[in-house]
Amino acid sequence: MANAGHAIRGSRVGAGPLGESERGDAAPRVRVSYWCANGHETTPSFSANEDVEAPEFWDCPRCGFPAGLDAAHPPEPMRNEPYKTHLAYVKERRSEEDGAALLEEALATLRARRTGLRRAS
Structure with missing residues (x-):
């Protein structure tokens, strides 16, 4: 009887069935769509607070190109300057x-x- 049933398995500090009442209310969020030159769409969420504006550009998590708010006219990828000696x-x-x-x-x-x-x- 090495364990003797004293260990709580599959649990860690802070884990448990927490509900909204124990965590508090979630802040209101708004999702914004961004498109890159490769056609990838990413939708990060931002605060719905009226003082906070979503940025004009966002980095695409799939290809790393800049993504913009206009799906028809995404921003052009930045040019990498060659290494200079x-x-x-x-x-x-x-x-x-x-x-x-x-x-x-x-x-x-x-x-x-x-x-x-x-x-x-």
């Missing part, structure tokens, strides 16, 4: 002339260090 970002900020000047300055610094090392040895 560090060099691409630098080229956006600097002209070719600036780059050449910086390179020459860095090479001059390296050459000065090398000549200093040769004299010290």
Whole structure:
């Protein structure tokens, strides 16, 4: 008699037959339909409070595209920009002339260090 019938099986803290009277009244809700470019419809629920407005766009849980309120004209999927290298970002900020000047300055610094090392040895 290891258990001796003292354990309550299939139950956990807070579980039980709770009804509306024990939980309280549910807040009034309104369901809003959104459609994505793939034709998926999603209907999240929002507070029916007049101070709360449903957002214009919602992410589609099936494909991740943005979904809008107009089924006939859903929003276009966002374009993903290709990965840029560090060099691409630098080229956006600097002209070719600036780059050449910086390179020459860095090479001059390296050459000065090398000549200093040769004299010290």
